[in-house]
Amino acid sequence: MFRLLLAAVLWAPTAASLYAADYCETNDFADVIQRVDAYAQQQGGDRVLLVADIDNTLLAMDQDLGSDAWFEWQSFLLANEPGSDKLVADDFDGLLEAQGLLFTLGHMHPPQPEIPALVKQAQGLGVKTLLLTSRGPEFRPQTERELTRNGYAFGPTVLPMPGMPTGVFYPYDAQRPESVGLPRAYAEACGLGDPRPVSFGSGVLMTSGQHKGAMLRIALHQSDADIAAVVYVDDHGRHVSRIDDALEDLGMPGAVFHYQREDTNVDRFKYGDKAPVTEAWRRLSKAIEAAFPQAAPVGGGAVEAVPAEARRPVAAGH
Numbered sequence: 309m310f311r312l313l314l315a316a317v318l319w320a321p322t323a324a325s326l327y328a329a330d331y332c333e334t335n336d337f338a339d340v341i342q343r344v345d346a347y348a349q350q351q352g353g354d355r356v357l358l359v360a361d362i363d364n365t366l367l368a369m370d371q372d373l374g375s376d377a378w379f380e381w382q383s384f385l386l387a388n389e390p391g392s393d394k395l396v397a398d399d400f401d402g403l404l405e406a407q408g409l410l411f412t413l414g415h416m417h418p419p420q421p422e423i424p425a426l427v428k429q430a431q432g433l434g435v436k437t438l439l440l441t442s443r444g445p446e447f448r449p450q451t452e453r454e455l456t457r458n459g460y461a462f463g464p465t466v467l468p469m470p471g472m473p474t475g476v477f478y479p480y481d482a483q484r485p486e487s488v489g490l491p492r493a494y495a496e497a498c499g500l501g502d503p504r505p506v507s508f509g510s511g512v513l514m515t516s517g518q519h520k521g522a523m524l525r526i527a528l529h530q531s532d533a534d535i536a537a538v539v540y541v542d543d544h545g546r547h548v549s550r551i552d553d554a555l556e557d558l559g560m561p562g563a564v565f566h567y568q569r570e571d572t573n574v575d576r577f578k579y580g581d582k583a584p585v586t587e588a589w590r591r592l593s594k595a596i597e598a599a600f601p602q603a604a605p606v607g608g609g610a611v612e613a614v615p616a617e618a619r620r621p622v623a624a625g626h
């Protein structure tokens with residue numbers, strides 16, 4: 309009962325109705341699907357779009373090594389402590405190479421075991437779907453493998469986007485963002501620079517860490533579906549806010565969910581001892597070097613306390 313009341317409070321539209329979408333925080337994915345269901349009853353299922361993030365939303369890594377929190381930590385070290393002996397790579401390309409290896413070797417699971425069934429339930433209502441991940445196109449095989457292994461199937465319900473290329477492509481032209489539905493003022497407010505390659509297929513748009521609000525606007529621009537409401541779910545507040553802003557700018561009704569189920573795990577890693585992951589990576593890279601002595605070390609092999617200038621150059625990553 310308390311949860312129902314809380315949900316009612318969280319879902320109450322703001323009094324001023326300044327925002328097109330409701331901003332909600334939850335640690336239960338069922339709240340997201342209940343909202344999808346409510347819109348489907350109102351608008352008809354095929355006019356509702358469910359957009360979801362992947363990492364720490366639909367899937368989380370089974371171990372810390374290679375997790376979203378691990379990647380953020382490594383990115384932070386690269387930017388702020390480039391001499392750290394905890395770094396697995398010399399540069400960002402090397403980090404992506406290491407991440408790709410860990411995605412290949414590791415498995416993932418839904419943060420709540422019931423999420424695949426909940427998603428299937430929403431898909432059964434006829435709603436359209438789109439996955440928006442910050443992962444880049446280079447990780448598509450591992451990403452699709454883990455989605456499938458966990459019982460997700462987003463291809464059949466994907467938002468129809470006849471104008472959207474498949475394969476790898478640049479999502480916008482920095483000189484003419486309006487040609488893909490990004491008004492110049494919006495593009496400038498988002499700070500969009502030169503585009504990075506994305507890929508679209510099997511219901512997944514892999515955005516290479518680009519602005520998710522802009523990516524969703526491009527997707528809606530390329531779609532011929534008559535979407536009346538969007539429900540968005542992501543574990544990162546900045547992405548939720550950006551989608552919220554994009555929906556507001558479009559005047560599109562909907563709800564955005566900041567999904568916090570994995571926050572405890574993320575904080576445990578963030579503030580915890582990093583020695584276990586550092587040791588795990590050291591053992592893995594040693595094993596690979598022993599098995600493939602001719603190959604360049606993954607990520608540049610920066611697992612020892614070697615000065616950056618003494619490390620071997622990294623082969624082009626992903």
Ligand SMILES: [Mg+2]
Nearest residue numbers: 361363364543
């Ligand atoms: Mg995420």
